[in-house]
Amino acid sequence: MLYFSQMKKTPTFNQEQKTLLAKWDDYKGKIVAVMGKKIFSATSGEKAKKLIDRLEKKYRKPPLVTYIPKADTLILIINGR
Numbered sequence: 506m507l508y509f510s511q512m513k514k515t516p517t518f519n520q521e522q523k524t525l526l527a528k529w530d531d532y533k534g535k536i537v538a539v540m541g542k543k544i545f546s547a548t549s550g551e552k553a554k555k556l557i558d559r560l561e562k563k564y565r566k567p568p569l570v571t572y573i574p575k576a577d578t579l580i581l582i583i584n585g586r
Contacts, residue, residue, distance in 0.1 A: 518539070520542065521539040521540065521568070522569070524539055524541070524543070524544060525537065525539050525544065525571070528544055529573060532544065532546055532573045533573050533574070533575045533576070534573065534574070534578075535547065535572070536548070536549075536550070536570070536571070536572050537571060537572075538556055538557055538560055538568035538569070538570045539568055540564055540568045540569075545568075557570060
């Protein structure tokens, strides 16, 4: 697994963001990893870790990873100040 401190430059996710925006509703309640125009999904954190490791090995760069909440999901945000 690559970590940000190991990467020479921060990746940009322009294509991945466009792909995710176009398919957002199809993946509600799932963890997704986006590589270019492809979206991969996982239903648990353990499966997501395996998926991310596999994608990083295959594409040699980190995927865009996010959780897409269901409509009734509350997200807690804590201000660290």
